[in-house]
Amino acid sequence: MPENLELCSKDSRDQNKLIHQLEQQLSIITRLLYTTSVSGVELDRSVLPYIANDIVFKDPWQEGGNKHLYRVGMKGFHNMFHFTFDTFQLNVKLNDDQKTGRCIVDGIMNVNQFSWIYSYPLRSILVYEFRLLNSQTVDVPQFEIFRHEEMWSLADMIDAIPIVGWLYKNIFRRGYQSALNILITTIISMIELIT
Numbered sequence: 001m002p003e004n005l006e007l008c009s010k011d012s013r014d015q016n017k018l019i020h021q022l023e024q025q026l027s028i029i030t031r032l033l034y035t036t037s038v039s040g041v042e043l044d045r046s047v048l049p050y051i052a053n054d055i056v057f058k059d060p061w062q063e064g065g066n067k068h069l070y071r072v073g074m075k076g077f078h079n080m081f082h083f084t085f086d087t088f089q090l091n092v093k094l095n096d097d098q099k100t101g102r103c104i105v106d107g108i109m110n111v112n113q114f115s116w117i118y119s120y121p122l123r124s125i126l127v128y129e130f131r132l133l134n135s136q137t138v139d140v141p142q143f144e145i146f147r148h149e150e151m152w153s154l155a156d157m158i159d160a161i162p163i164v165g166w167l168y169k170n171i172f173r174r175g176y177q178s179a180l181n182i183l184i185t186t187i188i189s190m191i192e193l194i195t
Contacts, residue, residue, distance in 0.1 A: 018094075018141055022101070023103070026092065027087065027105075030090070030105050033047060034084065036077070044071070048071060055067055056148075057073065058147075070148075082112045085107055085108070087106070088108070090106075104125065106125055120161075123152065124151065125150075128145045128147070130146065131146060
């Protein structure tokens, strides 16, 4: 086999191994972050080392942060809510620079706040953007997450709350739709009068 093909083959094997190891570690991080029975001590020990000082966290309600605020939010989240996360699929891709990458996790956040009454499955997509700290070796990948984003539908969440969801779906949405129809009809009528 020509020398450059051997190097290509070795590079490809190394990259596949690196991606596999990153997928495993990011799967563990996701499980720890989204299983609220995990202790704060365990989060500090097993998740915080992978969080960059300049991390930005974003979800439909908020955006911002740094490592200190992320840690406070992570622990507060675990103290206030009860849920688990079921991963359907997880994929890691390195960017062209081979120094940064993205992990996308597709799954269900099982909100168990009132599990004795109701457990709500919230469809969620998580995105971690990370930078490699030792891109020269694939033995033990070292990386830090500099952006963590949760994507889920606030409307779906409200819709699923018993009683509140019914009010949202049957009164608010219909009322909003009727008001919007009246507004559009009025504007069209005014435009027709002017022209």
